[in-house]
Amino acid sequence: MSILRERADEAATSFDVLFASSEALPLIKTGGLADVAGSLPVALRSLGHDARLILPAYPRALKQVRELRTACELRLPGALSPVRLLSGFMPDRDLPVYLVDAPEHFCREGNPYTDVSGRDWGDNAERFLLFSWAVATVAMGVPALNWRPQLLHCNDWQTALAPALMRDREERPATVFTIHNLAYQGLFDRATFDRLKLPPALWSVAGLEFHQRLSFIKGGIIFADRVNTVSPTYADEVRTSQHGCGLDGLLRQIGGRFQGILNGIDYHTWNPATDPALTQPYDTERLHLKAGNKLELQRLFDLPRNEHTFVLGYIGRLVEQKGVDLIVEMLPWLLEDPRVQVVMQGSGEANLELMLKRVAEAHPDRVGTYVGYDEGRAHLIEAGCDAFLMPSRFEPCGLNQMYSLRYGCVPIVRRTGGLADTVSDGDRGPATGFLFEEPSAEALCHKVREAVDLWHNNQDAWRARMRAGMEQDISWEASARQYQHYYADALEARQNLERALA
Structure with missing residues (x-):
């Protein structure tokens, strides 16, 4: 032998x-x-x-x-x-x-x-x-x-x-x-x-x-x-x-x-109940405490503090693979809705960095951007946002949508790669997020508006998605x-x- x-x-x-x-x-x-x-x-x-x-x-x-x-x-x-x-x-x-x-x-x-x-x-x-x-x-x-x-x-x-x-x-x-x-x-x-x-x-x-x-x-x-x-x-x-x-x-x-x-994902590092980067820890039994992190996030990005505003987040590379150009193209349509704010952290292609900077300068009370990566800020974005944008053209697995699920930050993702395997819109088990098919700004905007309307009009249904995502076993x-x-x-x-x- x-x-x-x-x-x-x-x-x-x-x-x-x-x-x-x-x-x-x-x-x-x-x-x-x-x-x-x-x-x-x-x-x-x-x-x-x-x-x-x-x-x-x-x-x-x-x-x-x-x-x-x-x-x-x-x-x-x-x-x-x-x-x-x-x-x-x-x-x-x-x-x-x-x-x-x-x-x-x-x-x-x-x-x-x-x-x-x-x-x-x-x-x-x-x-x-x-x-x-x-x-x-x-x-x-x-x-x-x-x-x-x-x-x-x-x-x-x-x-x-x-x-x-x-x-x-x-x-x-x-x-x-x-x-x-x-x-x-x-x-x-x-x-x-x-x-x-x-x-x-x-x-x-x-x-x-x-x-x-x-x-x-x-x-x-x-x-x-x-x-x-x-x-x-x-x-x-x-x-x-x-x-x-x-x-x-x-x-x-x-x-x-x-x-x-x-x-x-690492449940030791990514745990909203014990995360030292958060202003207010929370869990599925204390979802209302999440609002304290939204107020701190708005302060950090110099946005008007209002827990009744729907806040969307993005963390990642500013490249076309991640669909960042779709977000940039969508923002003028989305910002017609006064109930929405957007925060974004990342770096990448110079033209996308410049476009985001210009959108933020044109809408300083609606859009906050941070070019670069800061771990503590990333944790606060997941905790403070209501929904997370991930409109990738392709995504081998993706981790940010899983961090979002863990933090009750409902993901809005394109149905591709690991995004399709981790986020459900109710077609397989309880709904945990929102999925769209076509890699276009129109399809993304339509799904975001659907999420905004649900958040404003049916908080029970929204919190059900939050809890279903937080209870999903996506641990290492x-x-x-x-x-x-x-x-x-x-x-x-x-x-x-x-x-x-x-």
Whole structure:
């Protein structure tokens, strides 16, 4: 019997999992991946699994990880000197963390992927190949750690080469690869492939080649034992030419190796009954207290304070994918109704930032905007708004609509991806929000007006939607149980492959 099978039999109800990500909350965040990486391993540990996180040693991460020490040094291809592997714990949780300390790759200003001006780092391929080599090395077992995972869970293109690098290694762990947004694939030219000195055999349609370009994400899709994305509906959508970003055929081809598992949210961080960012905590039994947060939100955005005004909120990137242009186009029609205010927080495309600024300047008593991201302000928006706008053109999972449900801030969303899986307009179970089909300002405005009318004319029905959303189980614990079963499938697939090669 192999070591892998022995270890799987010994831990039939629990797994040793190395969770690889390029970002994780609260260490560093650019998007929803950070929320997942900061929460799912914690939820897995609560179910009895030994989950550990590995990510690059960015300056902000180095400052926050507690009990940080040097565990060992790794000699990695492409590194001019040994790379330190640091170990410690998350600042607010007992989650073990490994940091890959390669200063020439990760000690720089800006976010993990772009410089301070927003341009991609020119050596991103080298940076995340090095990180993938580190992930694969730790996954294969490093004696100094006295720990070896049964399963490696990689996320998005920045870690997708790790399964490819381990493809021929005996006694490798089982691998799971999660696609958080298929639009980001890690595409580079052929010259980059040659420069990285990757095995020549990987330059093929059955490897990393994608229309004569190097595709990092294909490393995970082709070589992982199991592949998933972050909602069942998005899993269906990306297997179509409309949403598959050129990879729909491959995703259809891998068949049962691919599925959708819905993300969850951290109930410890997102809890209106205990949230320190709120002026007035509340729960389903004290919904009337939510109004205190609306008054504070209006004050924060310099809007007239009136709890009888219907307040709409938006938090997120100011990009067309999120349907922000639909919101901007809708606002002049919506603001004809004097009973409505809108608050928006986010940053992104310069033209959308400018449009929002102009709308806010034209309607200073109706529209409040904040360009940037502030965590406390985000919590107050969820608590203070009556409804939340999320008219995305596509949405792999979405987290803000789930935060909204948790906070009784009724979501108004487009029926796509994870939005369709988490928000109900009464077609499946109790209504928790409002959904519309067509990605247009007219369709969005029609649904918002429907929500405004219900809020003003039938508070009992409105509060029923609030309570139904707040009582819905969208916790990471529920999602972690699904991953637990998926890990078992991946381990079984790895064992079957091992038997076939024996």
